[in-house]
Amino acid sequence: xxxxxxxxxxxxxxxxxxxxxxxxxxxxxxxxxxxxxxxxxxxxxxxxxxxxxxxxxxxxxxxxxxxxxxxxxxxxxxxxxxxxxxxxxxxxxxxxxxxxxxxxxxxxxxxxxxxxxxxxxxxxxxxxxxxxxxxxxxxxxxxxxxxxxxxxxxxxxxxxxxxxxxxxxxxxxxxxxxxxxxxxxxxxxxxxxxxxxxxxxxxxxxxxxxxxxxxxxxxxxxxxxxxxxxxxxxxxxxxxxxxxxxxxxxxxxxxxxxxxxxxxxxxxxxxxxxxxxxxxxxxxxxxxxxxxxxxxxxxxxxxxxxxxxxxxxxxxxxxxxxxxxxxxxxxxxxxxxxxxxxxxxxxxxxxxxxxxxxxxxxxxxxxxxxxxxxxxxxxxxxxxxxxxxxxxxxxxxxxxxxxxxxxxxxxxxxxxxxxxxxxxxxxxxxxxxxxxxxxxxxxxxxxxxxxxxxxxxxxxxxxx
Ligand SMILES: C=C(O[C@H]1C=CC=C(C(=O)O)[C@@H]1O)C(=O)O
Ligand SMILES: [Mg+2]
Numbered sequence: 001x002x003x004x005x006x007x008x009x010x011x012x013x014x015x016x017x018x019x020x021x022x023x024x025x026x027x028x029x030x031x032x033x034x035x036x037x038x039x040x041x042x043x044x045x046x047x048x049x050x051x052x053x054x055x056x057x058x059x060x061x062x063x064x065x066x067x068x069x070x071x072x073x074x075x076x077x078x079x080x081x082x083x084x085x086x087x088x089x090x091x092x093x094x095x096x097x098x099x100x101x102x103x104x105x106x107x108x109x110x111x112x113x114x115x116x117x118x119x120x121x122x123x124x125x126x127x128x129x130x131x132x133x134x135x136x137x138x139x140x141x142x143x144x145x146x147x148x149x150x151x152x153x154x155x156x157x158x159x160x161x162x163x164x165x166x167x168x169x170x171x172x173x174x175x176x177x178x179x180x181x182x183x184x185x186x187x188x189x190x191x192x193x194x195x196x197x198x199x200x201x202x203x204x205x206x207x208x209x210x211x212x213x214x215x216x217x218x219x220x221x222x223x224x225x226x227x228x229x230x231x232x233x234x235x236x237x238x239x240x241x242x243x244x245x246x247x248x249x250x251x252x253x254x255x256x257x258x259x260x261x262x263x264x265x266x267x268x269x270x271x272x273x274x275x276x277x278x279x280x281x282x283x284x285x286x287x288x289x290x291x292x293x294x295x296x297x298x299x300x301x302x303x304x305x306x307x308x309x310x311x312x313x314x315x316x317x318x319x320x321x322x323x324x325x326x327x328x329x330x331x332x333x334x335x336x337x338x339x340x341x342x343x344x345x346x347x348x349x350x351x352x353x354x355x356x357x358x359x360x361x362x363x364x365x366x367x368x369x370x371x372x373x374x375x376x377x378x379x380x381x382x383x384x385x386x387x388x389x390x391x392x393x394x395x396x397x398x399x400x401x402x403x404x405x406x407x408x409x410x411x412x413x414x415x416x417x418x419x420x421x422x423x424x425x426x427x428x429x430x431x432x433x434x435x436x437x438x439x440x441x442x443x444x445x446x447x448x449x450x451x452x453x454x455x456x457x458x459x460x461x462x463x464x
Pocket of ligand 2: 285286287313433434447
């Protein structure tokens with residue numbers, strides 16, 4: 001059998017093959033190489049014809065780590081309700097025999113995906129493909145680092161008895177196809193309708209929750225709702241990503257395909273970033289609109305920074321995140337006052353929290369922090385019960401941790417707000433808001449309309 005492009009990596013691949021033959025187990029072979037710069041979105045689009053349904057995309061606000069994945073060397077489909085530990089165990093066990101050939105400091109085997117918001121909530125049909133956790137190890141992953149350097153990681157799971165040469169050749173052929181594919185224009189589809197589900201009923205829920213807060217049953221709860229968008233044809237994630245990248249560069253932009261469904265969004269809210277012993281979390285809660293003029297925008301920002309209702313909503317998040325991180329970090333810096341974070345449609349109160357840690361895995365932090373009161377409430381248990389009872393929908397992965405994790409336990413997770421689920425000719429878009437004692441149902445409803453705008457626009461629609 002002829003071996004294509006034998007030069008890069010074949011020797012280390014042979015090590016993986018012989019490991020699989022000897023151990024009787026499947027072995028991951030992961031090879032990372034530096035390549036010429038390429039636009040990650042172009043790489044994502046190039047993956048459509050061969051890898052539609054298994055593509056992934058991630059970009060952080062500073063573009064320190066941009067990943068585009070095509071194909072799945074392995075899918076971690078977590079059904080266990082104890083989803084963070086389950087993923088951690090499966091990932092570590094999977095890596096035990098891995099042969100990792102990586103001269104670069106970037107790339108290497110990375111899994112990307114997300115978790116369910118609430119494992120106790122009954123699952124609805126639109127979320128069938130995602131279960132309690134869904135992560136992909138891409139077969140081909142492009143990494144672009146903060147200096148604009150590009151790397152390609154190829155991941156192959158080799159099983160005993162397979163023909164090593166044909167596995168290798170197939171990977172090389174697919175790699176050439178991905179890197180050399182000409183850009184095509186995506187035929188866009190039209191929005192036929194946008195349906196809100198009983199907005200008046202949702203407002204009544206807010207009013208009844210405010211009463212329960214007045215009765216001291218709990219301090220804060222985040223209630224969310226969804227809208228359904230109908231298209232005249234199947235909506236592709238590529239075109240949505242492109243729009244999000246143009247409009248929401250201050251946010252984390254993500255896309256996780258699972259067959260015909262795709263969870264996609266642009267969230268401003270970091271849950272946790274871990275890089276060796278350094279960790280960073282952010283508290284984001286409390287919102288106001290952007291102004292039409294610079295003066296009006298500054299006035300609104302000033303109003304937000306001094307508004308007791310919003311400051312209270314925010315302070316609850318800072319309190320919980322600081323407390324959770326105290327146990328996991330040995331140096332914690334928490335600024336006393338929030339500052340403003342401005343996105344295209346909305347401004348928020350923002351407090352970054354930094355620390356040092358000796359914990360091995362970012363998943364320990366995810367487990368401790370989720371759900372923060374920016375999307376759950378406080379006390380947590382009571383708020384989760386209320387969300388389960390009051391919301392007539394399954395949040396699925398909305399408001400839950402999404403992100404990436406590498407072989408040494410470093411990575412970054414955001415909270416998947418400002419997001420939606422593409423599902424063939426339909427999309428479900430989600431938004432919620434923090435309900436506290438001074439909340440007013442109509443204002444909270446208006447706040448969700450503002451929060452829905454980026455995703456509605458990205459799928460080609462408008463909402464008032
Ligand atoms: C729950 C959402 O936003 C959260 C994050 C920032 C500000 C929020 C607020 O002011 O209510 C929410 O806590 C959402 O966008 O769906
Ligand atoms: Mg709010």
